[in-house]
Amino acid sequence: MTDYKLFRQGVRDFLALELSPELVRAGELTTSVFSDFEAALKWHKILHNKGWVAPEWPKEYGGTGWDINQRYIFQEECKLANAPSIVMMAIQMLGPMLMHYGTDEQKSFYLPRILSAEDIWCQGYSEPGAGSDLASLKTSAVRDGDDYVVNGTKIWTSMARHSNRIFCLVRTNKEVKPQAGISFLLIDLNSPGITVTDIVSLDGQIEQCQVFFQDVRVPVANVVGNENEGWSVAKYLLEFERGGHNFTIDIKKQLAKLRCQAQSVKARNGKSKLQDPVFRHRLAEAEIEAMALEQTELRIKGTLSSGGNPGALSSLVKCAGTELGQRFNALSVDAVGQAATPYHPDSLNPRYAGKTPAPGYALTAMAEYINNRAATIYGGTAEIQRAIIAKQILKL
């Protein structure tokens, strides 16, 4: 039997030792899926040195060998300690996919570089014309000797500006049914013919990019899985994007933060916002939703640890988890009121030490509220998740 208490203490000791104030600051000021990149990279390297950067990976590839409860404890403790979020696309999605479909050469070349952060990967699926209808993607890869020649564009590519590689879905056959002509291709972003432009988000931050490919030569050896079988590779990978995430951990953190925000603001009667009955009821209702979500995640975790597959339940949890997260974001903005309104990007920079127009407890509220609208759009929209539920669970 694993001693989980002891394990938790070990994680806490490690975090107390290794998380510098700057890293904690970056964690506290995180307003989206991504933390300040510099801090995230530092933290990634610290975790890598410890051998803890990819707890979900099998041990032989550099994972930790932890069971599902230990992994949960680790995630939870990192969140509670305000560790920055590391860039997860490769660890969460590409790695497991390479283990499953990659050649030995691909595995031995790429996997260690993912762990060490020598490579930072971004995900190139979506295109301007292909969002929910991903199979309609047009970026083409045409065989020319030992290379493909890639043309087209990918959009909403998170972290592309910080990445040196991109995993893409490209069209390798136009003659067949859309799903049947897609291949999964690994591309070096430094290849000639690639341009990356920034997209400014609604909260004023830059996390997404558009990537343009003009006659970019990519070795044929960079296909993962078989040519024209990229769709099943991608579907396998999407399960990792949707599964494996514990919304409860995020939401508990949000709840703690929200309580602190609401306690900081005093209402007319001198009582804090948290004691304001109107607000308190709304918060309690959201807390109850959080409990239902937690129990659902625990139930699924139970299935997983006995070897089951969550299947479409991960869609259910994605809908419930992201929408509840958004509800907490709205409560935060309501709790702090006008203190959420100043737009002052420096305030969100962990290295900024100057004055901020809003008090500390209010700094992230509006940015999170705005940014997190995307949570029901990326990784398969809330509508597409519901379509999956209808089809796969309800058999409609």
Add this chain to the structure above:
Amino acid sequence: MMTEDQQMLHDAAERYLRDNYDFNSRREVVSSSEFMSEPHWTAMASMGWMAMPFTEEQGGLGFGMQECAVVAEQFGRFLVIEPVFDSVVVAGALLTHEGVNTPDAVIEKMATGEIHIILAHAEADAAPSVTNTRALLQPTESGYRLTGEKVFVAGGGSATHFIITACLGEAFAYALVERDARGLTVEAYKTYDGRSGANICFDIHIQASALMASGEVAINAFSRARARAALIASAEALGAMDAALGATVDYTKQRVQFGQPLASFQALQHRMANMLIEVELCRSLVAAACRAHDNSATDEWALILACKVKTANAARHVTQEAIQLHGGIATTDEYIVGHYFKRVAALDSWIVSRDEALETFIAVVDAA
């Protein structure tokens, strides 16, 4: 139904903003170091919008909130950043309330746009309805010493004057102060909705005549200003959500996924139908609340508070749905629809927050 006056105001505002206030030129101002556009401000003054709430004797047009709301709705629709109503309706209510000692010249200048006055009331960590301020007015030989700090003064970036609330002994009071008064420092910043805000800090001497009101007069005027702010916020939110719905309908008709326009999916049609229901419910309530206010009806307060709560809820829902139904494109700064959402988010807590309005609503209907 709109009256002839209201229709004219509507058409003029709609025309001016459509022709001169497109999203891209707005973005230029927002991303510049300016807190608003001076040329627009001047044009808006010459359209008469700043004279609307003042009586003819005061040099105004003598319109009520029903007329102001018609223009405010267009402000929401076009995401106007100039704090016109912050000045003429909110500060205007504080300066024109019965018993307030405002010099005629101040109102005249406000009505012509020569000055703009912004209420500076909120204090750090305090809810906006708090009237026992930490800011203090202390009598001196020649007037008063005014000390304290105010935060999140919406529209404060471009204000020429502030109305600062403070306690005078036990009494709630407020004074009119010039932005460049000695001893007043203004830290201005941009806000997420493209407007401006300011934190101000002051230790200044004011003349006795700069004290506009105190005690019961001040409390009543403040309450009227808050009522009017709630109406303006509601009207603007109505314009913003209606425009967000319009943008969503247009976009989903154009955008093709799975070989058909998004608008052809029934699941999305129903969502847009729900958005419309919300917009129309709000439209009724905004009109009714403004009418009740203009007529000093007995149910005025209940209607105004209901209006604030309902439009805040609906505008939040509708603008969130607008983003959702657009998908990724709506999460970018370049695309208009998310900006309605951001404006609505700021309006939610402007002067009267949704939660405060709900709490007060309960008290008002229970007392009736």
